[in-house]
Amino acid sequence: MIKKLLEDLIHTIFPDLCLACSKLPKAAEASFCVECLHKMPYTDHFIIKDNAVTNHLRGRINLVHGAAILYFREGSFVRNMLHQLKYKGRREIGEVMGEIGARKMLESPFYNIPDIIIPVPVHPKKVRKRGYNQSTIFGLAVSQGTGIPFNDKIIIKSMESDSQTGKSRTDRVMNVSKVFEIAQKETLQNKHVLIVDDVITTGATLEACCLKALEAGASKISILCIAATG
Numbered sequence: 001m002i003k004k005l006l007e008d009l010i011h012t013i014f015p016d017l018c019l020a021c022s023k024l025p026k027a028a029e030a031s032f033c034v035e036c037l038h039k040m041p042y043t044d045h046f047i048i049k050d051n052a053v054t055n056h057l058r059g060r061i062n063l064v065h066g067a068a069i070l071y072f073r074e075g076s077f078v079r080n081m082l083h084q085l086k087y088k089g090r091r092e093i094g095e096v097m098g099e100i101g102a103r104k105m106l107e108s109p110f111y112n113i114p115d116i117i118i119p120v121p122v123h124p125k126k127v128r129k130r131g132y133n134q135s136t137i138f139g140l141a142v143s144q145g146t147g148i149p150f151n152d153k154i155i156i157k158s159m160e161s162d163s164q165t166g167k168s169r170t171d172r173v174m175n176v177s178k179v180f181e182i183a184q185k186e187t188l189q190n191k192h193v194l195i196v197d198d199v200i201t202t203g204a205t206l207e208a209c210c211l212k213a214l215e216a217g218a219s220k221i222s223i224l225c226i227a228a229t230g
């Protein structure tokens with residue numbers, strides 16, 4: 001606890017520390033230290049059509065492409081980084097990952113430039129508590145890097161999710177699905193929508209969000225997230 005507080009304090013005093021480990025100084029013109037730059041677990045999802053993200057969703061939704069920038073492992077520094085982004089006010093992590101994601105997306109042969117970027121919503125109560133939706137921070141940076149318009153007012157979360165423990169995959173998707181609402185249906189008509197999120201674990205939230213967008217008139221979906229298991 002004290003160690004954690006000290007780390008946060010050190011970061012406030014010396015903001016030029018690596019975004020991933022918060023210990024070593026950033027390398028020149030980079031957001032990470034040399035060590036983390038070296039071991040950053042980038043996926044090959046941007047150049048491989050059948051990857052862990054697309055395999056998870058293909059056949060269930062009309063998917064153009066999907067990718068995670070990094071592999072997510074319990075106890076890894078990617079997990080720590082996402083925790084800092086989600087709960088510790090470290091927006092710059094989302095911004096940097098958004099820049100990286102935008103670059104990789106533009107270089108990928110599979111995305112075909114979506115029409116609009118939509119973040120997976122979080123409940124307004126959580127946004128108030130944390131100050132922002134981490135997927136919005138990430139999505140805005142992707143928008144800036146690609147020129148694709150961003151809109152976080154289309155799919156909204158109107159209820160808090162129930163616990164997902166012990167539910168089957170279909171039940172989980174159904175369960176999450178009822179908490180999302182479409183606020184601006186006309187905006188989605190025949191659009192190729194890029195749904196962005198911080199991390200894919202079970203994929204139920206993401207799948208429910210995609211289904212909602214398709215239900216509301218979107219024609220196809222692409223996915224971009226910071227990290228994914230598998």
Ligand SMILES: [Zn+2]
Nearest residue numbers: 018021033036
């Ligand atoms: Zn580092």
